[in-house]
Amino acid sequence: MTERNEANLDNLGKAFKGVEYATLSLAPQSTPLTEEQKHGCAFMPALEAKVWPKTIRNLGYNQAWIELYAESILAWLHEANQSKLLDLSKPVYLLLLGVVNYRLGLALLRRLLHEQASQGLIETKLCMVFTVDGKHNQTLLSNHPDFSYFYERQQALIVNWDTSSSSTIPTHALDGxxxxxxxxxxxxxxxxxxxxLPQTIYHIHYQQIFRAELALISNYGDCLNKASHSQQAQSEMPLLWEMHKQHTLKRVAQHNNQEVAINWLQTSIDEEATKRNEALSEWVKKxxxxxxxxGVSKMIAVPDNAVKVIREFEITFPKGSMQLISDGAQQAQGTTLPGNMRDCEITLPLDFMALNQVLADDNKVKTIELPCGHEQVSLSMSHRLNSNFDYTRHVFEQICKSSSPVTSAHVINSxxxxxxxxxxxxxxxxxxxSGYDPKVLAKFLPRLLKKGVSVSSRIALCDMLDNVWQNxxxxMEYETFAFELGLLAIDLSHWSLAKSCMLMRMDISGPSTACLHNLALSAWATGELDIAEQSITLASDLNPDDTQVRKLKSDVFAFRNRCARVAWFEPSITDERxxxxxxxxxxxxQHQLGEFFLQYRRPDIAERLRSVxxxxxAQLESIWPIWLEEGDLNQKAHFALVHEGFGLIGGVVVDFDNQEYCADAGDTSSALRAAQMSFWIGCDYQNRGFGKAGVKLAISHIQQLAKPLHLSHIKTSAWLHNYASRRILTRTGFTEYKRIKVGGSTEEVFYELSL
Structure with a gap:
């Protein structure tokens, strides 16, 4: 009902007490063009116009997207297994659209395969099919370490198919x-x-329908005209004008700005239906x-090419499908075309209603608008018994509401x-x-590398970094995160992660001086001396003048020479047990002193050892030369307990100087002796079984050197209240032989072990 009657129709457009009445919108107007623009302007139907992306662009993902897709698929797999829908002897394919989404696909596949085992779905054979066109992209993905891993296990394949093409989906993978x-x-x-993908553009003007033809017109000439007008005002300064002109030309060429010109053609529903094939004519009518x-006037985009992809997918897989589609959503008020374009490309939000009309039964589709944005995600099922899959729909809806990927993206950006x-x-x-999202850590990496991390947070952060690295x-083309994460891992003495990051970076980008240097440093810290020596030699070959490489090479070789020189160490000794x-x-x-101080920092460690x-x-640095000399003179061996992932986790000291002789012979040079041993485990690595393993390792080493060192026994002691150390000594073969009271009620318990 309107507020006006026929007598007042002539007052339309006039103001009422200073406020204008609303009027109907005008019909869509084509872009006005100059005669020059008309000659260089070729209008084409929107689907064929050269305004759409030439290649699909990567619009990114976060861990919340992985969560949404993975949980929805896992719920579907549970119901598919329970309803006997699947032939478990054959693979279930996951077709991922767009080569740019390969990282999303690999992350999702990794998550699904991990969850399969814990959720009792291990019998289901999942295989991710990547749609990749072009030899360059196919080679990149084929060489990706994660893809290679899945491919070898028949869990990933590549098909040569361009999503934006109208060709059929290949039924054979790239490898045949x-x-x-x-x-x-x-x-x-x-x-x-x-x-x-290209879309057909219409303007719905109440009951009228207009179809758009598009063309690109350059505003290059307009910029020059504006610059020419400026020349007149600056005629007295020709040099300044010339500089301004060159700057304008450079800016225009750099941005390549163009405008989209629109030519509107009136059409009808029946006429548009006849332009489609039989399969799509009824769809476009709806x-x-x-x-x-x-009953409004608005511009809409109809996703013809998207519907063709879905139709092709359903034809290729006749048993039906589950479809998860996410995108920017066209709003109820319609859409608009951008005025100026860089790179001569436009994208338009997706009309999910139109997409859902592809399926005859609306009950098969669940579309949810994600909070905090204009993105939607839809779940559709077109297979047998799909109406019974209520659990899948429930999980999908709950994940969308509780862990919205759009919300996560806003939080990360903030x-x-x-x-x-x-x-x-x-x-x-x-x-x-964030679910240990690498994008979140990437925000903080510069700060963490610059300011460091407190000692109390180190272990917790190391565990978190492992989870981030797993995600x-x-x-394959621009990897920087692995190297930066590796640098942080080195700062935190998280050597296993540092090695993984540097190896991965070199696997992608080839050997580099920096990566080889860092790999050598990490290998040296974890006792892998051969790898350290090889890596630093390769780094030196790549860049002989690098001062850091030369310094590290000198230090590694000096350490190795000392290992070969001292009598109380033999690198070939191992214990198979x-x-x-x-x-x-x-x-x-000396390279381990920082880790030594870090692990020795708790006062009770020195108290239990009765050591410094x-x-x-600085105190540790001051006594280091004394320890070094004691070792070189074979008076006292200062060992480091080194873990392959954590580096230094503790220490063992064997005193050869103050020994008890086990013979009464006058010539003590050939008499058998008992060495005094003490051990400790760093405060970050206690209660993990390293104490017992470390003592066993020390015993094995001393046993194999007993003859050249003239040793018959190992002796040690522990405070009576030090139950952990006493239990380790008993379980590794030591026997108690005396106790001495020290300072009142405190007792020291003495142990020995025959070699």
Whole structure:
């Protein structure tokens, strides 16, 4: 009902007490063009116009997207197994659209395979099918370490197919493997792809329909005209004008700005239906009828090419499908075309209503608008018994609402403004809440590398970094995260992660001086001397003048020479009983003093050892020359207990100087002696079984050197209240032989072990 009657129609457009009345919108107007522009302007139907992305662009993902896709697929697999829908002897294919989404696909596949075992779905054979066109992209993905791992296990394949083309989906993979398309329903994942495909553009003007033709017109001439007008005002300054002109030309050429010109052609629903094939004619009728019933004037984009992809997918996999499609969503008020374009490309939001009309039964589709944005995600099932899959729909809906990927993206983007003000606990909280998202850690990496981490947070952060690294999928063309994470791992003495990061970076980008240097440093810290020597030699070959490389090479070779020189160490000694523990016994080196001080920092360690109390690192540095000399003179052996992943985790000291002789012979030079041994485990690595393993390793080493060192016994002691150390000594073969009271009620218990 309107407020006016027929008598007042002539007052339309006039103001009422200073306020204008609303009027109907005008019909869409084509872009006005100059005569020059008309000659150089070739209008084409929107689907054929050269305005769409030439290649699908990567619009990114975060861990929340992995969570949404993975949990929905796992729920579907549970119901598919329970309903006997699947032939478990044949693979279930997951078709991932868009080569740019390969990192998303690899991360999702990794998550699904990990969850399969814990959720009782191990019998289901999942295989991710990557749609990749072009030899360059196919080679990149084929060489990706994660893809290679899955490919060897028949869990990943590549098909030569361009999502934006109208060709059929190949039924053979790039390596010739035939896809078994008629055994099981397949899963389609369309992550922010369909909005980048060409669409038909209409303007629904109440009950009228207009179809758009598009063309590109350059504003290059306009910029020059504006610059020419400026020349007149600056005629007295020709040099300044010339500089301004060159700057304008450079700016225009750099941005290559163009405008989209529109030519509107009036059409009808029936006419548009005849332009489609039989399969799509009824579909476009439903879409246009739906929009005309709104009774408004708006521009819409109809996703013809997206629908063709879905149709092709359903034809290829006749057993039906589960489809997960996410994208920017076209709003109820319609869409608009951008005025100026860089790179001559436009994308338009996706009309999910139109997409859902592809399926005859609306009950098969569940579409949810994600909070905090204009993105939607839809779940559809077109297989047998799909109406019974209520659990899948429930899980999908709950994940969308509770862990919205769009919300996560906003939170991650907001972190850039607070990087320097958050506490370490708050940084860790963001990592945990994001599901250990590499994008979150990437925000904080520069700060962590610059300011470091407190000792109390080190171990907790190391564990979190492991989880982040598990979630990271390397970029084959531009990988920087692995190297930066490796640097942080070195700062935290997280040597296993540092080695993984540097090796991965070199696997992607080839050997580099920096990576080889860092790999050598990490290998040296974990006692892998051969790898350290080889890596630093290669780094030196690549860049002989690098001062850091030369210094590290000198230090590594000096340490190795000392290991060969001292009488109380033999690098070839091993204990087969301790294989798999990951521990080594090495002479303590100056390069380990930082880790030594870090692990020795708790006062009770020195108290239990009755050894020096180190309050500052400078104190440790001051006594290091004494320890070094004692070792060189074979008076006292200072060993480092080195773990293959953690580096130095403790120490063992064997005193050869104050020995008890086990013979009454006058010539003590040939008499058998008893060495005094003490051991400790660092405060970050206690209660992990390293104490017992470390003592066993020390005993084995001393036993094999007993003859040249003239040793018959190992003796040691522990405070009566030190139950942990006493238990270790008893379990490793030591026997108690006396106790002495020290300072009142305190007792020292003495042990010995025959060699």
């Amino acid at each position: 493997t035939a896809l078994i398309t008629d055994a099981n329903p397949a899963i389609l994942i369309g992550h922010k792809v369909f909005s980048q 879409v246009l009828q739906h929009h005309t019933l709104d 972190l850039g403004n607070v990087v320097d003000v958050l506490s370490e606990e708050q940084i860790q909280a963001h990592l945990v809440q 990271h999928v390397v970029d 301790l294989e798999g523990v990951g521990l080594k016994l090495l002479p303590l080196g 109390r180190l309050n500052t690192f």
